[in-house]
Amino acid sequence: MRLLVLGGGGFLGYHAVAEAVAAGHDVTVLSRSGTAPVDGVEVLTGDRQGDLSALRGREWDGVFDTFNDTAPGAPAIRTTARLLSGAVGGYAYVSGMSVYAPGGPAVPDEDAPVREDGVEPATDRLQERSLAKLAGEAAVTEEFDGVALFPRVGIMVGPRSTRFTYWPLRLAAARDGRLPRRVLVPGDPARPVQFSDARDIARWSTAMLAAGRGGTFNTVGPGRSESLAEVLDACLLAVGATADDVELVVVPHEKLLRGQLIDVDEEDRPLWYPEDQICQDAVDSGRAAAAGLVFRPTVETASATWRWAEDAGSTEAADFVEREQGILRAWRR
Structure with missing residues (x-):
């Protein structure tokens, strides 16, 4: 062609x-x-x-x-x-x-x-x-x-995107001790998420x-029923870390919003689920799947994104960690 x-x-x-x-x-x-x-x-x-x-x-x-x-x-x-x-x-x-x-x-x-x-x-x-x-x-x-x-x-998401990069970068830095071990998990970890x-x-x-x-x-993650917890597991696997290397702290999404702990526009913060702007629970992409659209496993996306972000010298995780830790301190109080 x-x-x-x-x-x-x-x-x-x-x-x-x-x-x-x-x-x-x-x-x-x-x-x-x-x-x-x-x-x-x-x-x-x-x-x-x-x-x-x-x-x-x-x-x-x-x-x-x-x-x-x-x-x-x-x-x-x-x-x-x-x-x-x-x-x-x-x-x-x-x-x-x-x-x-x-x-x-x-x-x-x-x-x-x-x-x-x-x-x-x-x-x-x-x-x-x-x-x-x-x-x-x-x-x-x-x-x-x-x-x-x-x-x-x-x-x-994927290489050359700056929003999903936060997760593999953040978990790798927690594993290595470059950033705090306590990592904020926004919202219900069992919530299904869709991305491409x-x-x-x-x-x-x-x-x-x-x-x-x-x-x-x-064309939104057809056939994918992964939860946020499964996405984070895939990111841990992609960077060679385990659940023992980090402490995942869940903060309910409604607390993040009602407590006004997040005042950063959605487009300017890491990819967190659920995203505020999305009105639908999910998207039916069965027609595209029937036409041959297939998505690779999340661990492959996370691995490629992490390698690209590291090579590009991304500071996304470090740039957000002060705000993240402030949210965790407020949640603990």
Whole structure:
């Protein structure tokens, strides 16, 4: 397949490039920097909200787009979809599971009702982002004449992500004595959690494009019923630690919120479960699983994320530990 990736230097886009190259596809990247994210790809210089001339007169079998166009009507996505219509076989636009209406089912599938403008309160932090994603889906549907693929993602983790890195880094530092042994566990450890390794979404999405398949799919940990405790066990295993190396202290989630012990915005703190913004109990991703989406074991994600974070010199765990220990002291009192 000849694949065009719009971006490719960040998180999911980078993994789409890497997975496609590993699968033997010919990859072209459009970026403002003109820098190749991995070896062996063609790079075109351009701007999603400006100069797209490098795309004119070219043809590809598929395009992978992660751009979050927050302007009304998603004009940048609309322009790109119109430009590539007739020149590309399939268009994958990455949407999100937050598009589902908070008042809908607790476990939405792809047919669940989605958000509407003016319905949710102004305090809903996901409303603007979600409406932008829905506008992006509409732009591709209306402007692109080929196969359209809409993976609706949730919490994505893995190498090059900075939120999930806290857990393996924190547990490894507790094991080594570099940080306190007492580690805060927020909320009920038995609570099921869902998340996705971005590499798995990237691999599946590019394979769907190569097969000429489209549709709307939830891509949030399908078939996974892991609890927070199991995720932490996987992180311990990934860093070569055991439960004897750390002291896990559970603080009920409602105490964290009602006691105002957490005043850091969700996007700026480690990945803790349950996340405040998520309205649903879980997401039904059975349709994607039936279409071949498979997620690797959590221990593999934790191990790769830990190695990447260590190599990158991440200080995430150390940066948060003072606040964490303050929460534990308040909880003890």
